């Protein structure tokens with residue numbers, strides 16, 4: 001089953017009188033349960049693509065179907081709801097809320113979704129267990145290591161059981177050992193039935209994926 005399908009995706013950034021084509025005619029699809037890596041040089045359009053797939057930005061031209069639904073038909077609040085229901089995000093530099101504990105950070109998206117307190121706590125603890133951090137549930141981010149913080153971010157992404165997990169350089173700011181742990185966890189996440197799309201310069205991570213897409217100058221160059 002296709003979770004994501006994009007056809008002829010083009011993104012043009014306009015600033016003053018100059019325009020920049022960050023994506024040009026990008027087409028691909030991702031099936032449920034797949035682990036796809038997106039690689040490419042700096043400035044090639046990876047984050048631009050990720051922002052569109054994550055419903056954080058819109059394409060200029062082309063189509064984006066998420067679970068068969070035309071995303072361009074969603075606006076404002078409906079788009080935010082679609083994003084919250086469908087997408088889990090993992091970013092390079094952990095964007096955890098510093099005043100909240102690991103557990104609270106993990107259930108925050110569920111809170112925004114209106115999940116009752118008991119249920120979201122249970123889902124958060126389950127996710128923390130999956131990333132091996134049950135014993136750190138009440139820790140604030142500043143009392144965790146970089147690798148542990150990234151594991152909390154993974155727990156947060158999986159807790160809401162999204163249709164797709166989008167990761168932008170999830171191993172970018174980690175040492176080798178933590179990096180291997182995070183790659184292992186992402187693989188485990190896929191083995192548990194999740195769909196993961198990861199942008200990465202990290203060849204070990206890219207090679208762990210089932211499929212690698214390469215972007216150069218906004219164009220998808222290779223698939224397979």
Ligand SMILES: Nc1ncnc2c1ncn2[C@@H]1O[C@H](COP(=O)(O)OP(=O)(O)OP(=O)(O)O)[C@@H](O)[C@H]1O
Nearest residue numbers: 013014015020022041042043044045046047048049
């Ligand atoms: N909001 C924006 N306004 C104008 N231009 C932008 C904007 N965001 C990105 N760009 C430009 O679009 C191109 C693609 O940027 P993007 O961030 O998608 O690259 P990237 O592949 O993620 O790079 P990196 O590996 O360095 O993160 C770049 O030339 C960038 O300068």
Ligand SMILES: [Mg+2]
Nearest residue numbers: 046047048168
């Ligand atoms: Mg980027």
